[in-house]
Amino acid sequence: MEKTSTDTLPLTMISSEERETICIFGTGDMGRSLGLRMLQCGYSIVFGSRTPRMSSLLPKGADVLSYSEAAQKSDTIIIAIHREHYDFLTALTEVLQGKILVDVSNNLKVNQYPESNAEYLAQLVPGAHVVKAFNTLSAWALQSGALDASRQVFVCGNDNKAKQKVMDIAHTLGLTPLDQGALRAAKEIENYPLQLFPMWKVPFYLSACLCVFFFIYCVIREVIYSYVNDKKDITFRMAVSIPNRVCPMVALILLAVVYLPGVIAAILQLYRGTKYRRFPDWLDRWMLCRKQLGLLGLGFAFLHVLYTLVIPIRYYVRWRLGNATATQAITKKENPFSTSTAWLNDSYISLGILGFFFFVLLGITSLPSVSNSVNWREFRFVQSKLGYLTLILCTAHTLIYGGKRFLSPSSLRWYLPSTHIIALIIPCTVLVIKFILILPCIDKVLTWIRQGWERSSKSSESAMNGKTDI
Amino acid sequence: MEKTSTDTLPLTMISSEERETICIFGTGDMGRSLGLRMLQCGYSIVFGSRTPRMSSLLPKGADVLSYSEAAQKSDTIIIAIHREHYDFLTALTEVLQGKILVDVSNNLKVNQYPESNAEYLAQLVPGAHVVKAFNTLSAWALQSGALDASRQVFVCGNDNKAKQKVMDIAHTLGLTPLDQGALRAAKEIENYPLQLFPMWKVPFYLSACLCVFFFIYCVIREVIYSYVNDKKDITFRMAVSIPNRVCPMVALILLAVVYLPGVIAAILQLYRGTKYRRFPDWLDRWMLCRKQLGLLGLGFAFLHVLYTLVIPIRYYVRWRLGNATATQAITKKENPFSTSTAWLNDSYISLGILGFFFFVLLGITSLPSVSNSVNWREFRFVQSKLGYLTLILCTAHTLIYGGKRFLSPSSLRWYLPSTHIIALIIPCTVLVIKFILILPCIDKVLTWIRQGWERSSKSSESAMNGKTDI
Amino acid sequence: MEKTSTDTLPLTMISSEERETICIFGTGDMGRSLGLRMLQCGYSIVFGSRTPRMSSLLPKGADVLSYSEAAQKSDTIIIAIHREHYDFLTALTEVLQGKILVDVSNNLKVNQYPESNAEYLAQLVPGAHVVKAFNTLSAWALQSGALDASRQVFVCGNDNKAKQKVMDIAHTLGLTPLDQGALRAAKEIENYPLQLFPMWKVPFYLSACLCVFFFIYCVIREVIYSYVNDKKDITFRMAVSIPNRVCPMVALILLAVVYLPGVIAAILQLYRGTKYRRFPDWLDRWMLCRKQLGLLGLGFAFLHVLYTLVIPIRYYVRWRLGNATATQAITKKENPFSTSTAWLNDSYISLGILGFFFFVLLGITSLPSVSNSVNWREFRFVQSKLGYLTLILCTAHTLIYGGKRFLSPSSLRWYLPSTHIIALIIPCTVLVIKFILILPCIDKVLTWIRQGWERSSKSSESAMNGKTDI
Secondary structure: OOOOHHHHOOOOOOOHHHOOEEEEEOOOHHHHHHHHHHHHOOOEEEEEEOOOOOOOOOOOOOEEEEHHHHHHOOOEEEEOEOHHHHHHHHHHHHHHOOOEEEEOOOOOOOOOOOOOHHHHHHHHOOOOEEEEOOOOOOHHHHHHOOOHHHOEEEEEEOOHHHHHHHHHHHHHOOOEEEEOOOHHHHHHHHHHHHOOOHHHHHHHHHHHHHHHHHHHHHHHHHHHHHHHHHOOOOHHHHOOOOHHHHHHHHHHHHHHHHHHHHHHHHHHHHHHOOOOOOOOHHHHHHHHOHHHHHHHHHHHHHHHHHHHHOHHHOHHHHHHHHHHHHHHHHHOOOOOOOHHHHHHHHHHHHHHHHHHHHHHHHHHHOOHHHHHOOOHHHHHHHHHHHHHHHHHHHHHHHHHHHHHHHOOHHHOEOOEOOHHHHHHHHHHHHHHHHHHHOOHHHHHHHHHHHOOOOOOOOOHHHHHHHOOEO | OOOOHHHHOOOOOOOHHHOOEEEEEOOOHHHHHHHHHHHHOOOEEEEEEOOOOOOOOOOOOOEEEEHHHHHHOOOEEEEOEOHHHHHHHHHHHHHHOOOEEEEOOOOOOOOOOOOOHHHHHHHHOOOOEEEEOOOOOOHHHHHHOOOHHHOEEEEEEOOHHHHHHHHHHHHHOOOEEEEOOOHHHHHHHHHHHHOOOHHHHHHHHHHHHHHHHHHHHHHHHHHHHHHHHHOOOOHHHHOOOOHHHHHHHHHHHHHHHHHHHHHHHHHHHHHHOOOOOOOOHHHHHHHHOHHHHHHHHHHHHHHHHHHHHOHHHOHHHHHHHHHHHHHHHHHOOOOOOOHHHHHHHHHHHHHHHHHHHHHHHHHHHOOHHHHHOOOHHHHHHHHHHHHHHHHHHHHHHHHHHHHHHHOOHHHOEOOEOOHHHHHHHHHHHHHHHHHHHOOHHHHHHHHHHHOOOOOOOOOHHHHHHHHOEO | OOOOHHHHOOOOOOOHHHOOEEEEEOOOHHHHHHHHHHHHOOOEEEEEEOOOOOOOOOOOOOEEEEHHHHHHOOOEEEEOEOHHHHHHHHHHHHHHOOOEEEEOOOOOOOOOOOOOHHHHHHHHOOOOEEEEOOOOOOHHHHHHOOOHHHOEEEEEEOOHHHHHHHHHHHHHOOOEEEEOOOHHHHHHHHHHHHOOOHHHHHHHHHHHHHHHHHHHHHHHHHHHHHHHHHOOOOHHHHOOOOHHHHHHHHHHHHHHHHHHHHHHHHHHHHHHOOOOOOOOHHHHHHHHOHHHHHHHHHHHHHHHHHHHHOHHHOHHHHHHHHHHHHHHHHHOOOOOOOHHHHHHHHHHHHHHHHHHHHHHHHHHHOOHHHHHOOOHHHHHHHHHHHHHHHHHHHHHHHHHHHHHHHOOHHHOEOOEOOHHHHHHHHHHHHHHHHHHHOOHHHHHHHHHHHOOOOOOOOOHHHHHHHOOEO
16 A cells, blocks of 8 residues: 555665765664665765764664764754753754754653753754654664654754755655644654553543443343342353443443533533633533544444344354244244334334444544545534434434333342443433424524624624624 | 644743734634634734724734734734625725735635635735635634644645745644645635535435335335235334345445446447547536445445344344244154255355455545555556456345346236346446457457547547657 | 535636646647646646647647747646657757756556656756656546546656646646655656555465465365265355355464564564664565555455354254254253353354454554554554454454364364364464563563664674664
């Protein structure tokens, strides 16, 4: 899928006079890897080192000089040194005057220092043009050419010409430079490679907690209850049956939790009578991780589908059905067909299939490349209209499946209600509120508020003024 | 998945002298949201307003001045005002001389005005450099940082320097500017946010019609027929059985419809003896929505797979199989094994699985990020070779499934043939014609024609001339 | 999904004085298509031709002149001529002085000539600025606007201004120019459209061989064996049962083969005591196609899931289960329930489901747009941690499924062991070695080595030096 011919094709030799020289300070892993790649792509490389000795580790064809000698050879100097050792650069201020310094350093922790490494470097060597770049690359990937996850190079810097130069180098190395603006973006660029799915943390822990809770709840209510009451060992249900009870519940709750903040926000706006007051922080943060919540929900729905479809292959199910049929044959009793059962059974299956189908559609449209190719109106249409359709279908699926069981007292074991009842609380709440919110009388007020109208306001004149503005 | 740290991290304070000032005309929702975001990203903001009074609605830290005063504070002026109120800008022509005016306006309807808002603005203030940008953003997303679907900013303008400036601002705001060329692209940029899946409309309606038709057809042929003839109530079949008959039919027809325009085009070229005449418009438009047709077909195929796999879980099926087995046991009749039935049954299952597998592959390669990473030859290979393989597999699956039933008169009910026969018409036609087209003698002529040869032509000399050209 | 309004909307007429003229040498397919598109996007077009006669084939509104006359009309000249006919350009050297020549040519074979067409053109006309572009586009797609797979235009050239000009034209045509650096990148750009999934070849052939091998093995061991020994015709098993035995085996082996080079590399590093020696070439190449191996494995896993889920629908299975139940009923023997069988059965089903789920997750993260939006640390986490979890789950699934059968002598037929045993060799080896490698004592040494430590080295001082560097 990737253009990798640069990585494997031997490069035609380029006569040395047309080669451009790049200087690299530091002979560590990153310095060497960048140097190797640059040599392969037709640059001439000079390493600057404290102890300038050629070593077998350095890529063949590169020179090693002292820092100041190396700096004189090139206008572009890659600083592949840890921030802690930047001090020596102050001594070179004169040589570095007007040169492009490319800071490729990373830290060990997010926000380790008050200012970013690149800004610190710019303070140390005020006469140079500091550009932050290449820090998100892996040395191994550079050497091997396996740049799958890291073809992107975030570049920032205050001097546009210097930045352009570095972006050109990145292009030549077969990378994709992304201009991130001024040097003040360096902090973010330095934090980027240290992140591990920051937006997924809360949704992940939430779904993990839900999983554990429902699993223990089901084990108590089914396995332990039947062991205590009937002395039956049905622990084997923990392998498939109980996961298949936990997954749909968690999926449904997560899906409802995606749409809950929206209705809370609408209620808040109705209550306040204005949209011009910020939502509480927790609501804002909740809204920002709706995509992650939805995708986790989709994962559980996917597991539920698989767990459901394997039911007829299971030994236990085959044994039970075979026994039932054999008993029917032996007792010669007839098993009458119930049309209403067939209707109920087929309905919740069909609703579940359609719900899963739209859930998958929602998931596909949240792929970065798909969501980038739709406009805001289309995205809203899919995520809001299709999303609610999915929620309605899945809630109806659970409701019909639960069916009569909800009301029968036999479904209460040790006063614990069926998991379906618990799982339905949030989805039903969301749907009921949403239904109320789209009643014409309430929807009209909400639309007014969202267009800038305020119930009782001193700034109504200002709002009127806003009418002419976008 | 998204870099959102800019959205949540408090920004280190930047001393005011290094801040750049941007002026925003209009204090509506969009103006305020852009202003807030720019303030957060380190710009200094001045609002221009008809009634310059500070209001609680405006982001803290921004100034509000009259239009002309505000305009003097900055070289870049965002015009966040509805097009209908642009007139007042003519009075400011002098102040706006040489400044960058960023038109962020949208219309309510596609092609509402003869010229785009940005071009209209450029006519009103001829001395300014008008750049169209930011109109595809949502105000809410800007405020909250949830820029999933709208990180892209389409930018166009006649002055390259002005355009570059606006693209730099977009970068600083964490957005992805996309240069769309000269200001004449503004109309398209203004229409973009008003579209709602324009390419999907025809395919969607086509498949909806097919669905409704086949559903009614099946209900008449199966449910009503058996109610009238046998007085049996099998309405429950409308929940799963009939959808599972409709979905594969629609999927197969949509897949065939993807490849039908290709063979029609080939026949047209053969008939005309030249490729140098335009295809009729309907054929061109048909060819352009093949991807959408195929993806809808994949959706129906996916539903068909799910509906098929739940068969053994259904109450009706379990009841029927259980009864059959019980009857077999009671009557002590043996049920002989038929190898040919096993072969037929396993064959169409296997063909269906493989067909679905390749259909999914086709779907994955039409994801924007995947299709962008393959070259034209690879894309053609997948979409043409794999596509026909899929069509062959799916057609064979249906043919074998329909099997003997096609010929038996019992399959005719009320003179209505089985749905399989109807569904197979287009796929078989496409495959037969394609088979004829790849016969060596015909393929040779077609290849000649596609390389520029013409059967009877005055311009053959010109075609010869073309031989040396690409 | 795609913005295609440019393709269909009629363009408002632009007065001729503001139109820019572009010259196209060559009236072949590509020249005409580019010309048509440029005319549609508001450029004025002049064709240069050996025999300058207007022809019906050329887009309306374009002029046709002799080469030298046409060249004088524009600063930008598209050379839409086969490389073999470039010679005549030497005669025009004077006219082409300082002009931008855009080479759009392609070759028929990879690396057909020692130097790229664009570099050859630059040698022929030294005074002109040669830019390579547009060669990856298809003429048909340009004419019809169906630019799905080829909106990308790779551009390279030594003169930055000329390159920028060509990129602007590409933008205006609605394409996405990608700067690939200097003209020496032209060779790669010319090879690009000739590739047909180069990275997929080895993985594809490997999996095809595995498939064929396991298929024949299973046919011999099951179908032929039972025909020879029991005279039973079970050839129908070749349609579903045997594919469902082949697919999981191939999937498991491919998944293990993804992680095998990693452990081999670790062993090599431990053995050599240094990371500063290159891996053998085959290991490097193996590492680079791990993604493709994994995705092919996922494809087989997907087929395995489908083949497994259709089991209860199969005629053969229904016949067998029905017979067994009927026999049970007739003989009135009871079929006792075995909790341990239920546990084993449910466990391998559950492990398989979870394994497949994580396998799908791995596949999704290798989509270009997803892997581009995660950083290196996140990518490593998913591909390494989740990958090994998948391998463990799938291996355990196979182990438990194979279960007791492994040891029973009855599973040996004609001295051929069960396929499970063969399929488990590589996965178990990988997991055992990996387990040894993460033992604290060995992991510590490996971490040292990977941080630059060397066991016995003259260059240890240099490695020490590297400590301060990145």
